[in-house]
Amino acid sequence: MKKSYDIIVVGAGLSSLMFLSKYVKKFPDNKVLLVEKETRKKSQTFGVWQGPNIINIEKEYKITPKKTWRNLGLSYKKQSINKVMEPYSYVVFDGDKTLRALLKACKKNITFIEDFEVEKKVKHEECFLITKKNIVYSSKILIDSRNDMNSFNSSELLYQAFVGSEIKITTNKFDSSTVTLMDFKENKNAIQFTYILPLTKKRALIETTFFTKKPNLYQIKKIHKKYLKRFENPILIKQEEGILPMGVAKPKNYKNILNIGMSAGMIRPSSGYSMMRIAGWISNVSDLELNEQTISRFIYNPSRILNWMDKLFLKVCFNRPDMGPTLFMSLFSKAETGAVIRFMAESNTYLDLLKVVMSLPKKIMIMSLFK
Ligand SMILES: Cc1cc2nc3c(=O)[nH]c(=O)nc-3n(C[C@H](O)[C@H](O)[C@H](O)COP(=O)(O)OP(=O)(O)OC[C@H]3O[C@@H](n4cnc5c(N)ncnc54)[C@H](O)[C@@H]3O)c2cc1C
Known part of the structure; x- marks a missing residue:
């Protein structure tokens, strides 16, 4: 037939x-x-940025968000960055x-x-x-x-590999107003961080993430399990995992x-x-x-310019994963938050791109250009 x-x-x-x-x-x-x-x-x-001049996924596709945040955070060693995103927000x-x-x-x-x-x-x-x-x-x-x-192109390809658990605990441990985009851990061979989406004070999606040349979900699961031990009797609601290529x-x-x-x-x-x-x-x-x-x-x-910037950025992450946290911390602490969000949501102006470039550590970026 x-x-x-x-x-x-x-x-x-x-x-x-x-x-x-x-x-x-x-x-x-x-x-x-x-x-x-x-x-x-x-x-x-699925997480997205929302705000002025960014396609409003919620309205455009008539889908209901699980949660919206107006504050974001990043941390590395003793440094913490907390930013108010308004008029932007992060939605999952x-x-x-x-x-x-x-x-x-x-x-x-x-x-x-x-x-x-x-x-x-x-x-x-x-x-x-x-x-x-x-x-x-x-x-x-x-x-x-x-x-x-x-x-x-597999020769210089990084992967994003992650394991996440949505958990419920009995105490009010999470700050439900702030999404933690990246809580970095020192690692010489990969960029390692925890992504925390607090849905309520007692409930959160916690993801252990690696930007790495050699993704190994088995190893990440072990690290993730260890991380969850800091919570007393967490109830597992669901789990997710993935390996995504980070390349053009x-x-x-x-x-x-x-x-x-x-x-x-x-x-x-x-x-x-x-x-x-x-x-x-x-x-x-x-x-x-x-x-x-x-x-x-x-x-x-x-966009060719965004692809070019991403390639350069990934080159640094590939050659100097130990510098990864410094790059992100520098981006979020030095550049205006709106410019960073518009850059990530691909609704940036040329001035936003300039602000992003200016916020990054010059020496390491220039060295990567010639590698
Ligand atoms: C766990 C996870 C979390 C993510 N979080 C985010 C996020 O927060 N924000 C964001 O923007 N992106 C996120 N992504 C990345 C990206 O948005 C998703 O990977 C997205 O699903 C990509 O869409 P796609 O259509 O390319 O692939 P998919 O959604 O994977 O669709 C491909 C489909 O093809 C089907 N298929 C495959 N082979 C065959 C075959 N031979 N015959 C028939 N069907 C086939 C598959 O089963 C699948 O349903 C995430 C990805 C993962 C894995």
Whole structure:
């Protein structure tokens, strides 16, 4: 049996669902098939910046945040930085609820098949064929959101590897007004820090994170477990983990195949965040109908200057991980908080970029330029 579609989308993850939730409403006559290999999603928490001139994910995608903070903190050795973010804020969304809400927003207009693993290589002849139980699904356009590490140059690649636990304790130990972005630990071989999202005074998501050349989740889990021992009888609510490449993606573009998500460079190299990039890409293509004539205009093009700055920054982290905490502490203590947030949310001005550059330790940055 053969079934034909205008578009087949592989993978029902963040990039696909954010895109489809907008696209199918605008172009309801397009016949879209979405296939996903899993039946259950892994636990995830998506954090974004919110404020003036930053795409408001909450309103734009009609998703409810789990928590919003107006203060942020970082610490290293005896130095602590605490900043009021206003008029900006840091917002987190529950991954599972977010993906379900996005799927609900587009489900009426698409065909969705779960437990459908597309083979590694997709044929790209005159139409695409994917078979399952002798059914042939074909389309003129294929959107591929599978995470492909081959899109990254592996010779000088750092990874962000993390293990997080949402815990509940019996005492009021957390300051629920402040998100701790990075509580650094001294480490010669990697940038190691704890990311703390206090949801209430008794409940928090705590993540042990490494920016490292050799991600080892087993080792990180052990360190994370040890960290949690500082809390008395914590109740584990859920856990999440991940390994994300920290590099500039160089996707291969095939005729009539559109790469999106991680493999298309939609994850910011220096932070591992993608929600903002995905939203920015969608707003750039939102008026276009996707077909063989327009597909090239859908290819994601990240800002060259931000990619260049991220590359330089990651070069320092790669060659001198021991300097990582100094870089971040210097950035947040010297640059204006609004400029740093706009830089991270990719809604910066050139003046913001200048403020960011000026805040970083000059000697180490210049030395990295010539390495
Ligand atoms: C634990 C975790 C926390 C994160 N936190 C943040 C955050 O706070 N803020 C932020 O902006 N970003 C965050 N990220 C990074 C990024 O936003 C996510 O990785 C995001 O999910 C990337 O979207 P994507 O569409 O590229 O990939 P995914 O969401 O992974 O989607 C790809 C989909 O394709 C499916 N698939 C794969 N292979 C096949 C196949 N052969 N056939 C069919 N389906 C297939 C997968 O099952 C998956 O559902 C986090 C990532 C992780 C892992």
